[in-house]
Each structure stands twice: as structure tokens, then as C-alpha cells.
Amino acid sequence: MADNNECDVAIIGAGPVGLFAVFQFGMLGMKAHVVDTLAMVGGQCTALYPEKPIYDIPGYPRITAADLVEKLAEQAAAVGPVYHLGQQVVALSRIEASGRWRLETSAGTVINARIVVIAAGAGAFGPNRPPLPGIEDYEGRCVHYMVLRRQDFAGRRVVVAGGGDSAVDWAISLAEVADKVSIVHRRAKFRAAPESVNRLHALADEGRIDLIVPYQLAALEGDGETLEAVVVADLDGKTRRLEADALLPFYGLAMSLGPIAEWGLDIEQHHITVDRQTCLTSLDGVFAIGDIAAYPGKLKLILTGFAEAATAAHAAWPMIFEGKQLHFEYSTTKGLPGR
Numbered sequence: 409m410a411d412n413n414e415c416d417v418a419i420i421g422a423g424p425v426g427l428f429a430v431f432q433f434g435m436l437g438m439k440a441h442v443v444d445t446l447a448m449v450g451g452q453c454t455a456l457y458p459e460k461p462i463y464d465i466p467g468y469p470r471i472t473a474a475d476l477v478e479k480l481a482e483q484a485a486a487v488g489p490v491y492h493l494g495q496q497v498v499a500l501s502r503i504e505a506s507g508r509w510r511l512e513t514s515a516g517t518v519i520n521a522r523i524v525v526i527a528a529g530a531g532a533f534g535p536n537r538p539p540l541p542g543i544e545d546y547e548g549r550c551v552h553y554m555v556l557r558r559q560d561f562a563g564r565r566v567v568v569a570g571g572g573d574s575a576v577d578w579a580i581s582l583a584e585v586a587d588k589v590s591i592v593h594r595r596a597k598f599r600a601a602p603e604s605v606n607r608l609h610a611l612a613d614e615g616r617i618d619l620i621v622p623y624q625l626a627a628l629e630g631d632g633e634t635l636e637a638v639v640v641a642d643l644d645g646k647t648r649r650l651e652a653d654a655l656l657p658f659y660g661l662a663m664s665l666g667p668i669a670e671w672g673l674d675i676e677q678h679h680i681t682v683d684r685q686t687c688l689t690s691l692d693g694v695f696a697i698g699d700i701a702a703y704p705g706k707l708k709l710i711l712t713g714f715a716e717a718a719t720a721a722h723a724a725w726p727m728i729f730e731g732k733q734l735h736f737e738y739s740t741t742k743g744l745p746g747r
């Protein structure tokens with residue numbers, strides 16, 4: 409078991425909201441340890457849409473999700489967080505003697521914190537895997553459930569599977585760099601935004617994307633490391649073989665609260681109920697912010713989560729600095745801690 413990590417605040421989730429919470433708690437003198445199941449920071453922004461521009465971050469008329477995460481991580485670095493990435497928080501329990509919280513991760517790391525902030529987004533999320541025999545062998549090599557850099561697919565033969573926004577948007581985007589792009593969908597009609605569907609059909613008419621509809625994925629061909637072809641079948645079971653170097657299945661995400669559901673929190677429809685004024689959950693000293701936190705009128709936006717991070721930090725301060733008075737100061741007045 410790894411060292412016992414003592415800190416003021418343990419933040420579960422290094423998505424955009426968890427990252428901003430690091431900064432907000434740090435500005436008030438509270439040191440954070442941050443845990444995320446993913447091997448990198450950024451949550452949905454990094455895992456699902458790094459190259460997409462976001463238009464509703466205050467002060468940034470347009471910023472890609474990856475750039476936003478980079479800036480949030482840079483801002484958080486000023487207050488010296490400790491990250492434990494690639495590990496899931498599997499247990500949360502109260503240490504009766506001290507009233508502190510004990511977190512344990514899937515990697516055996518133990519964190520001992522006075523305050524816990526759950527910024528776990530949609531909970532532990534993972535891709536919906538198509539039920540193809542042997543698909544696990546190709547994952548991370550030739551089968552990818554997210555695109556981190558579209559240049560990775562330059563000059564390659566790519567099969568995109570799915571009929572929603574992600575599948576259609578990536579097929580369109582990859583058509584600019586890949587050698588060949590096919591999109592497989594079990595219906596003739598795509599469920600994506602109308603402009604994207606129009607663009608997809610236009611590219612298909614120009615011969616730059618092959619529409620393989622109505623077909624479903626049936627099998628993978630290759631040596632277990634390198635993919636050679638994706639076999640698809642129509643509704644009558646008639647098969648086609650698509651030569652391919654990469655398969656990108658976009659069948660959405662399976663989201664589950666995972667272990668969080670077992671911690672005794674008030675949970676409604678897969679979200680943690682919080683007090684809007686403090687972001688406190690039903691457990692003393694445990695806050696929830698960002699997508700996972702619910703209260704009447706909640707808007708699931710990054711900017712909402714940022715404000716909740718500030719709210720939680722201010723509500724947590726008296727729990728850390730008992731008996732002291734917090735004098736509210738703007739960042740322009742106090743500057744960064746230790747500078």
C-alpha cells in the first residue's frame with residue numbers, strides 16, 4: 409500500500425471543474441491531492457472532444473477543449489497540487505477519531521483529508537464496446553474509442569462506427585487526413601446535427617467517405633495486434649469486408665457512478681444532491697461540484713462548475729481553519745499564494 413498522503417482537501421476527478429477547484433482551494437490556502445481514473449487530466453474535455461472548440465468559456469471567444477485543460481492545469485500548478493492519475497477512488501470512509509476522510513484508490517494509494525470534493529463528472533466513464541470477439545487485443549493499438557490527435561490517423565484506412573455526433577464529426581474531420589474513411593451505421597439515417605449530416609453526404613458524394621449503411625460491425629480480422637479488416641453484416645447477415653488499419657467505434661459512453669454510489673451520499677438519478685449555497689453533500693465535509701452535483705435549476709456547463717468550485721472552497725475554509733475569520737479578498741488584491 410502506498411504512503412499515507414495527508415492533505416487539506418482530496419479532489420476526486422481532474423476534469424475541468426476538479427482542476428479549477430485545485431486553484432480555488434489553493435487560493436484560500438488549502439492544499440489538494442487529486443485523483444483521476446484517467447491517465448491524464450481534463451476529464452470529458454480531454455477524453456471526448458480535445459480538438460473541438462468551446463465557445464462559452466468566459467473571456468475566451470473560442471478555445472479548444474485541450475487548450476482549456478492546458479490552461480487550467482497551468483493555473484492549478486501555481487498552488488502545487490499532487491496528482492494521483494490512472495487510479496480510481498474505490499473507497500471513502502470516515503476516520504471516527506479525527507473526523508477526517510480516508511480515500512483508497514484502485515492502485516492502493518491512501519489519502520487522508522479533512523475535506524473531500526467530488527468532481528467526478530458523469531462518474532467513472534468508459535466506452536460502450538461493440539461485442540466483437542478479441543476486440544480487447546486491438547484496443548489502444550488499432551481500436552480507439554476516442555481521438556486524441558487526428559494526425560495519428562494520417563494516411564491510414566479508418567472505419568468509424570456509429571450514427572451520432574461523434575461518429576459523424578470524426579468521419580468528416582478524419583476525411584481530411586486519412587487515406588480512406590468508411591462510416592458504418594445500422595440505419596440509413598444518421599442522428600447527428602443536420603449540418604454535419606449534410607456535410608457527411610456531400611463528402612460521400614465526392615467519394616471521400618464511404619457510407620456503409622445499414623450495416624453493423626460483425627468481426628475483426630488481423631493477427632491480434634495489427635488490424636487488417638473490419639467485417640460488417642447487413643440485417644440479413646450478408647457480410648462485407650472493409651480493409652482497415654483502425655476502427656473507431658463511437659457508441660456513446662457507459663456512465664456509472666461506480667463506487668461513489670456506495671458511499672452513503674444522497675443520490676438522485678445518478679447525481680449527488682447538494683446544497684446549492686455551499687455545494688455540501690449529505691456527508692459532513694464532503695462537497696460535490698461540476699456535472700455530478702445536482703440541485704434545482706442546475707445547468708451542466710463548465711462555467712457552472714467553476715462557480716461551484718469557488719462556492720465549495722469558501723464553504724470549506726472554516727472547516728479547515730477552525731475559529732479563524734476569512735477576510736474576502738479579490739485575486740487582484742492578494743495575488744497568488746507564496747508570491
Ligand SMILES: Cc1cc2nc3c(=O)[nH]c(=O)nc-3n(C[C@H](O)[C@H](O)[C@H](O)COP(=O)(O)OP(=O)(O)OC[C@H]3O[C@@H](n4cnc5c(N)ncnc54)[C@H](O)[C@@H]3O)c2cc1C
Nearest residue numbers: 421423424425444445451452496497528529531698699710
Ligand atoms: C462533446 C461534448 C461537448 C461539450 N461542449 C461543451 C461546451 O461547449 N461548453 C460547456 O460548458 N460544456 C460542454 N460539455 C460538457 C462539459 O464537458 C462538462 O460539463 C464538463 O466536462 C464537466 O466537468 P467535470 O469536471 O464536472 O467532469 P468531467 O469532465 O466528467 O471529469 C470528471 C473526472 O472524474 C473522474 N472520475 C470519476 N469517478 C472517479 C473516481 N471514482 N475516481 C477517480 N476519478 C473519477 C473521471 O475519470 C473524469 O476524468 C461538452 C461535453 C461533451 C461530451
